[in-house]
Amino acid sequence: MKMSMKGIAINTFKESARNKMFYLLVFFGILFALSSKLISFLTLGDAMKVLKDTGLAAVNFFCVLIAIFTGINLVYKEIEKKTIFNILSKPVSRDQFIIGKFLGLALTMLTALAAMAGIFFLFVWMSGGGFDLKIILYFFMLFLELLVIVAISLLFSSFTTPILSFIFTVSLYLIGHIMWTFNEFKTVLRVPFWKHFVQGLYYLLPNLDKFNIKNEVVLNTAFNPWTILFSVLYALAYILALLAVTILIFRRREFQ
Amino acid sequence: MKALEIKDLKKTFRSNFLFKKYRILKGIQLSVEKGEIYGFLGPNGAGKTTTIKCVLGLLFPDQGEILIDGQPAHSVTARRRIGFLPENPYFYDYLSARELLFFSASLFNLPAAIVRDRVAALIHQVGLSGYEDLKLRKFSKGMIQRLGLAQALIHDPDLLILDEPFSGLDPIGRKDLRTLILSLREQGKTIFFSSHILQDVEMMVDRVGIILNGAIRREGKLSELISRSIQYYEIVCANIAEKELAKIQPNFVCRDDQFFITLASDADINLVVESIIHNGGRIAAVNPVKMTLEDIFFNEMQPHRPATTAGGADGARTSRSEGAGRDNQ
Numbered sequence: 235m236k237m238s239m240k241g242i243a244i245n246t247f248k249e250s251a252r253n254k255m256f257y258l259l260v261f262f263g264i265l266f267a268l269s270s271k272l273i274s275f276l277t278l279g280d281a282m283k284v285l286k287d288t289g290l291a292a293v294n295f296f297c298v299l300i301a302i303f304t305g306i307n308l309v310y311k312e313i314e315k316k317t318i319f320n321i322l323s324k325p326v327s328r329d330q331f332i333i334g335k336f337l338g339l340a341l342t343m344l345t346a347l348a349a350m351a352g353i354f355f356l357f358v359w360m361s362g363g364g365f366d367l368k369i370i371l372y373f374f375m376l377f378l379e380l381l382v383i384v385a386i387s388l389l390f391s392s393f394t395t396p397i398l399s400f401i402f403t404v405s406l407y408l409i410g411h412i413m414w415t416f417n418e419f420k421t422v423l424r425v426p427f428w429k430h431f432v433q434g435l436y437y438l439l440p441n442l443d444k445f446n447i448k449n450e451v452v453l454n455t456a457f458n459p460w461t462i463l464f465s466v467l468y469a470l471a472y473i474l475a476l477l478a479v480t481i482l483i484f485r486r487r488e489f490q
Numbered sequence: 491m492k493a494l495e496i497k498d499l500k501k502t503f504r505s506n507f508l509f510k511k512y513r514i515l516k517g518i519q520l521s522v523e524k525g526e527i528y529g530f531l532g533p534n535g536a537g538k539t540t541t542i543k544c545v546l547g548l549l550f551p552d553q554g555e556i557l558i559d560g561q562p563a564h565s566v567t568a569r570r571r572i573g574f575l576p577e578n579p580y581f582y583d584y585l586s587a588r589e590l591l592f593f594s595a596s597l598f599n600l601p602a603a604i605v606r607d608r609v610a611a612l613i614h615q616v617g618l619s620g621y622e623d624l625k626l627r628k629f630s631k632g633m634i635q636r637l638g639l640a641q642a643l644i645h646d647p648d649l650l651i652l653d654e655p656f657s658g659l660d661p662i663g664r665k666d667l668r669t670l671i672l673s674l675r676e677q678g679k680t681i682f683f684s685s686h687i688l689q690d691v692e693m694m695v696d697r698v699g700i701i702l703n704g705a706i707r708r709e710g711k712l713s714e715l716i717s718r719s720i721q722y723y724e725i726v727c728a729n730i731a732e733k734e735l736a737k738i739q740p741n742f743v744c745r746d747d748q749f750f751i752t753l754a755s756d757a758d759i760n761l762v763v764e765s766i767i768h769n770g771g772r773i774a775a776v777n778p779v780k781m782t783l784e785d786i787f788f789n790e791m792q793p794h795r796p797a798t799t800a801g802g803a804d805g806a807r808t809s810r811s812e813g814a815g816r817d818n819q
Contacts, residue, residue, distance in 0.1 A: 241596025245582070252584040319576045320641065323546040324597040325569040489548040490503070 238326045239334040246338020250304045251345065259303070263296030263350045268357060282363050287452045289357065290369070293350045294376055294448075298407065300346050301380045305339055305387025306399035318489060328484045332388070336477060339384045347377055371462070372451045378469040379445035383407060385476035386440065392484050410442030444468055491560045493649050493680035494522040494545070499554035501540055501704075514540050516704040518554070522682050522697075524648075527675055529695035529712075530684040531787060537704040538684035539577060542653050546574055558649060570598065573642035577653040577684075579634055583627035587618055587637050590626065594641040605644075612640040617666065632663040639670065650674065652683035656690045668694055692783040700790050707790045712783065719781035725751040725762060730771030738765040748774060 250256050267289040277284050309332075312318040321331060351373045355365070386406055390399035416436040423429045444465040450457055499518040502511050515537050522528040532538050543549040545556050547564045556563035559571055581590050588609060595605040613622050616636040621629070629637065635655065642650060655671075656664050664687075671681055671694060685691050691698065692712070699709040708715065727735075728748050735742060735749055739762050742751040753759060756778070763773055781789075 237599040238597045241593055244596075245585075245593050248589075249582060249584060315580050316576060317580060317582060319546075319548060320574070320579070320581065320594070321597065322548060323569070323572065323574040323576075324594070324645075325566045326597050327566075488550060489543065 236330060238324075239330045239337065242321065242326070242331060242334025243337035243341060246308060246335050247341045247345075249308065250339070250342040253304070255303060256300060256342070256346070259296050259300045260346050260349055263293055263346075264353045266292030266296065267350060267354050282358075282361065283452055285361060285363070286358065286369070287448070289354050290372060290448055290451065293347070293354055293373075297343065297347055297350065297376060297380055298383060301339075301343055301383040302387055302400065302403050302407070304342055305384045306391045306396045306403060308339065309335060309388060309391040310396050310399065313489065316489075322489070328487075329481050332392070332477060332481050332484055336385060336388055336473075339388065340381055343377065343380045343384060347373060347380065366451070368447075368451045368454070368457075371457070372447055375445040375447050375462070375465065378466065379442050382410075382440055382442065382445075382469055382472055382476070385473045385480070389476050389480045389483070392480050393487070406440060407442065410440040411446070413439065413441040413443055440472055441468070491524070492521045492557070493524045493526075493559060494520075494528075494682055495555075495557040496520050496541070496545070497555040497557075499541065499544060499556065500552045501537075501544060501549060502552050514704050515544070515551070515554075518701070518704070518706055520699045520706055520709055522649075522680060524680050525675065525678055526696040527671065527681045527694050528683070529691040529698040530682060530701065531686065531688070531691060531698055531783075532684070532701035533686060533791065536701045538701055539653055540704075541701070542574075542651055542684060545651065546572070570645065571648045573645070573647035573650045575635075575638045575642045575650070575652045575655055577657060579638035581626050581634065581637065581641070583625065586623045586625055587613065587629075587640075588622040590637065591641055591644055594644045598645040600645060608644060608646070612643055615643075616640045616670065631658050632660065635659060635663065635667065639667070643674075648678075648680060650679055650681045650683075652681065654685055655683055656685055656687045664690060688782075688784045688787055698783065700787060702790060708786065715786055716781055716783065719786065720778050721781050721785065722779050723753040723756055723759060724775075724777045724779050725753065725759070725766075726774040726777070727751065727766050727771050728774055730766055730769055734769045735766070735771070738762060738769070 269288075269292070273284060273288050275281070312321070318331075322328065351369075355369070358369075359365070383403065387399055387403045390402045394402075413436060416432055416439075420429055420432045420436070423432060447457065447462075449455070496518050499515050500513070501515040502513050504511055518537070518541055520530075530538055530541070540549060544551045544554075545558075545563050547569070558568035561568040561571075563569075582593075585593065591609045591612060592605060595609070600608075613619055616639055618633060618636055618640070621633065626634065626637070635658075639652075639655070642652075652671075655667055659667060668690060671683070674681060695712050697709070697711050698715065700707045726748055730749065732744065732749075735751075739751050739753070739758075741753075742749045744750075751762065753762065759776060763776065766773060
């Protein structure tokens with residue numbers, strides 16, 4: 235990695251990690267994961283299943299919040315506060331700036347996820363559960379999803395305001411989890427144009443459900459390794475495509 | 491080879507809604523010699539910052555060529571030669587001064603040992619010793635400006651581009667910055683800076699370019715621009731009755747028991763001086779009043795100034811005379 239990209243990535247990580255919001259969300263993520271113990275007391279059935287179910291959901295929710303909030307703000311803040319002048323006036327290309335920002339955000343997400351996952355594992359162990367490799371896989375898939383979300387928020391923050399970036403990113407996140415409805419919707423459409431249009435959207439929009447393997451983890455059912463591999467490749471391709479579009483937009487952008 | 495050369499630089503902005511065009515730069519042409527301090531003068535909105543942003547690749551020119559040491563300004567080689575201090579600089583306030591300098595150095599791929607030495611030397615040079623580990627959110631404006639200069643110097647650039655470096659600084663901060671800039675010239679650096687604080691410019695620069703409405707109106711060595719232009723001659727005298735003096739030369743003002751006579755040329759000096767002495771008067775001084783940079787600047791600006799600011803122009807004229815008098819005393 236070029237030193238300049240590494241410098242930007244580390245600085246981006248420092249910026250996120252020194253933000254109070256980051257700690258607040260990590261804290262609440264851990265708090266909610268721990269509160270799953272309480273919920274498991276209040277529900278009937280397999281207490282460990284409920285604990286894992288609610289605990290993983292809490293980690294997922296707060297990691298997604300961190301990804302969106304840090305992603306939409308970082309580039310916008312650089313432009314708004316004009317700190318970007320100091321970077322782009324040096325021998326740093328705009329491509330390097332975007333990739334550096336993305337890598338810094340990825341490092342931030344990895345840290346947040348590792349902190350929450352660590353506490354979660356400790357908690358499961360203290361509650362009498364064993365070390366489950368499937369949960370590691372779950373966190374790995376969640377990490378891929380977070381990278382896609384970060385890349386989406388980075389794309390929007392490169393040309394619009396944080397509020398619009400937030401609306402767009404959250405919308406895509408929600409749509410990304412109901413992509414299966416597009417396939418069903420397609421079957422009821424009669425006009426070929428609209429069929430193709432919905433089909434196009436299905437391929438264009440991020441299918442974030444591909445990274446959701448919570449049911450397999452909680453119910454302890456078998457994975458299809460090819461599905462996992464496909465999801466990994468899908469995430470990489472989608473992130474690369476998003477970064478390429480972000481870079482193309484950013485290359486044309488002027489800083490007044 | 492020139493340190494910086496700008497040829498026929500044009501830039502247009504469009505409004506967001508009606509896409510109306512605004513021509514901001516109308517063919518800027520200027521050159522900066524190696525090792526000199528170049529003052530880029532102009533009122534607010536003249537196009538100074540836009541020109542600088544085009545040089546740095548933050549804005550894309552519509553037309554024109556920008557060369558740094560003969561290389562196109564957008565090339566990585568050219569960018570390595572530039573150190574830039576933006577107007578009202580803002581740096582990451584969660585970093586300390588030392589961290590910011592290390593971050594800036596990381597963008598140049600400099601070896602770690604060199605960076606360590608340079609960071610320590612620069613912190614000392616800009617007078618921030620003792621504050622290197624303080625978070626920037628606790629820095630004053632003057633300290634931020636000093637740090638801005640340090641980050642611009644981190645890679646030991648040949649050319650320093652400073653956008654309004656004196657803006658917002660108190661007199662002590664301005665003096666310190668002037669001393670620092672002059673010491674950088676002694677080290678062989680080329681300094682290009684924009685400003686509208688004429689006093690600072692006049693005290694430092696070798697050459698100036700005056701930009702108005704997106705075009706360079708005058709450019710040249712400060713010594714030539716000023717020495718070429720003797721504005722008028724002034725005779726200061728006393729011990730003479732006002733009526734007598736009015737007979738000799740009606741164009742004078744009285745201040746603090748002294749008369750200040752203004753002569754358009756040197757042709758009548760002898761005659762006026764002899765007449766005053768003949769009438770019992772005493773000559774205190776005879777001064778050729780040269781144009782100051784401020785005079786040149788306001789003369790260039792005059793046709794472009796709105797009528798509502800005419801009073802301001804008169805005020806400027808008064809201060810000009812006073813400034814000139816001060817220079818000659």
